[in-house]
Amino acid sequence: MIKVAINGFGRIGRILARIILQNKHFELIAINDIYDIYMMDYLLKHDSIYGNFKTKNTIKMTSCADITKLDWSGVDILFECSGIYTKEDELKYHLKNGAKKVILSTYSNELPMFIMGFNEEKYNNENIISSCSCTANCVVPVLSIIDKHIGIQKCNITTIHSYTSEQNLLDNKNTDIRRSRSATQNIIPLSSNVANASTYFLPHLKGKLSANSIRIPVGNGVLIDLHIKISQKSKLSHIKKILNKNINKNIVKISKNFIVSTDVKGIKYSSIIDENSIHLVQDDFLQLLLWQDNEYGYAQKVEQMAELMKEYL
Numbered sequence: 001m002i003k004v005a006i007n008g009f010g011r012i013g014r015i016l017a018r019i020i021l022q023n024k025h026f027e028l029i030a031i032n033d034i035y036d037i038y039m040m041d042y043l044l045k046h047d048s049i050y051g052n053f054k055t056k057n058t059i060k061m062t063s064c065a066d067i068t069k070l071d072w073s074g075v076d077i078l079f080e081c082s083g084i085y086t087k088e089d090e091l092k093y094h095l096k097n098g099a100k101k102v103i104l105s106t107y108s109n110e111l112p113m114f115i116m117g118f119n120e121e122k123y124n125n126e127n128i129i130s131s132c133s134c135t136a137n138c139v140v141p142v143l144s145i146i147d148k149h150i151g152i153q154k155c156n157i158t159t160i161h162s163y164t165s166e167q168n169l170l171d172n173k174n175t176d177i178r179r180s181r182s183a184t185q186n187i188i189p190l191s192s193n194v195a196n197a198s199t200y201f202l203p204h205l206k207g208k209l210s211a212n213s214i215r216i217p218v219g220n221g222v223l224i225d226l227h228i229k230i231s232q233k234s235k236l237s238h239i240k241k242i243l244n245k246n247i248n249k250n251i252v253k254i255s256k257n258f259i260v261s262t263d264v265k266g267i268k269y270s271s272i273i274d275e276n277s278i279h280l281v282q283d284d285f286l287q288l289l290l291w292q293d294n295e296y297g298y299a300q301k302v303e304q305m306a307e308l309m310k311e312y313l
């Protein structure tokens with residue numbers, strides 16, 4: 001049994017815990033956050049999006065803000081989900097404190113990054129890696145197919161994203177000016193790193209991608225709107241055929257259903273292509289809509305990365 005632990009028990013940490021607790025290869029032995037243990041236990045068992053959850057497992061829970069002081073002895077794989085520590089020098093403390101491998105649950109330009117269904121087979125026993133962002137996991141497996149089989153001249157990416165914990169319920173001070181505004185009352189434009197993240201995986205597209213994030217008053221789900229100037233004139237039927245033929249069907253799904261955001265809750269795919277919303281303007285300007293459960297869909301990919309890494313322990 002592979003022993004795992006979680007640092008940062010927020011949305012991603014808790015969804016990951018639920019997934020891990022149902023995986024017979026893993027034993028979740030420790031969780032750390034900065035809030036009290038009673039609250040951690042309560043929030044693991046009650047979730048307004050995913051419902052109630054029961055576990056009989058005994059898990060050591062601690063409340064410590066100092067990454068240098070955490071005890072990870074006996075931990076094979078540590079999931080770093082606090083969103084606070086993304087630098088390699090910081091994450092090395094987890095190794096120093098006993099963990100054998102570390103997976104960061106966000107983008108980091110200092111670490112090797114892996115996206116399931118795109119480059120996970122390149123994993124080569126690195127000790128600290130990143131699973132990149134939810135939006136890059138959604139975009140890259142699809143964008144790479146268009147890029148390889150048709151060609152991309154340029155692309156705008158708009159991520160229409162449910163609100164997250166770092167936004168405010170009502171207007172209140174925040175380090176980011178627009179994050180200060182009420183998440184439940186507003187459509188809020190924010191910056192997005194998905195263009196940068198995507199060019200890590202598709203480096204020849206550097207300078208050809210741009211991205212915005214639009215936060216909306218919805219608690220779960222992401223819809224990504226891609227506007228792509230393709231390199232050669234094509235037909236919609238040809239593009240659909242290429243997507244159908246080349247997607248990794250464990251990671252990307254093409255859906256003919258008339259999906260809305262609540263329909264993707266608890267869905268494992270990194271990306272669901274909305275077939276009813278594919279458009280082609282004058283044979284070379286393509287629009288695609290992609291859906292994802294930014295919490296469960298992403299956390300499941302982090303778990304799959306851990307499944308792969310456990311073979312190297």
Ligand SMILES: NC(=O)c1ccc[n+]([C@@H]2O[C@H](COP(=O)([O-])OP(=O)(O)OC[C@H]3O[C@@H](n4cnc5c(N)ncnc54)[C@H](OP(=O)(O)O)[C@@H]3O)[C@@H](O)[C@H]2O)c1
Pocket residue numbers: 007008009010011012013032033034035064065066067081082083084105106133134164165166294295298
């Ligand atoms: N939510 C998503 O859709 C999503 C998807 C993919 C990736 N991610 C990434 O995953 C990471 C976590 O996101 P999240 O949405 O789960 O955030 P979250 O709900 O805010 O969870 C982060 C948790 O870590 C805690 N924390 C803060 N400082 C800490 C410290 N020094 N040591 C241990 N725990 C600490 C936070 O406590 P406080 O709340 O008290 O600060 C919070 O409970 C972020 O990097 C995010 O970009 C998020």
